[in-house]
Amino acid sequence: KGLEALRYRKITKNPCRLSQEQKDELRKLLALGAEHFGYPGAIWTLSRVRDLILRKFGISYCISNVAVILKKIGWTCQKPVVRATQRDEEASKKWLQEKWPEIKKSR
Template sequence: MLRQWTWLPPIGVKPADSVPTSSNKRVGSRPLVAEALGMSEGAVSQWMNKAREGGKEALKRSSRPGRPPKLSEKKRTEELPSLLEEGPEHFGFRGDVWTRKRVREVIKEEFGVEYDVSQVGRILDQIGWSRQKPDHRSDRRDEQAIENWKEEEWPRIKKSRDRGPGFDVCR
């Protein structure tokens, strides 16, 4: 039965009984162990209670509490990535960009499961896909026409604004 934490110094360090500690901390005490591990005394206390009640087996990581995932591990880590590899256009979307909303629709259609877009972002993180903001520029955008407008039209508009009455209020 585990009653007191014991600490052994590394090789070449003074034995535990000669290690200086603060006056209210014994070597192996909860406060000292908590300080050494960077944890709270409460956490150390809980671990000690678990060890007392169930031994080393009780200290092993247990499953997380909470609702089980809507998608199975296989669907999330194997099937979903292979579907996404087919590309958005395969599923009827315009453009070659996956958004969280689009992925959400694919999950709903293919697996019959609904998620909030924020959860879809977490799922994409889990499967190694980075979230990216799509560039909202048209494929039919005419860069030369835009440059001409900036060089010719904008200065003309700016000049007329400077001369017109009442525009000084807007500055």
């Protein structure tokens, strides 16, 4: 039975449950920006897009499927650069030049 479980099985993909019209509408909705739908900041995350699809079309997807849908409609997933608004660039550069080498040496 051990090798039987390893037998090759073709993986079938589930068809996208969004119609082409819904995909076109999703593209237009995304172009409005995340803030238009009450999200703080203008960035669309996969979870935000998933929530939008659920709210507007009543269809639930897992995060990985949302990434596939975005690719199909010509959008790409991007990782936002997260920085604190209070960040002091000069202090960060100074720390990297002075303190980080000391810490790195001690390892």
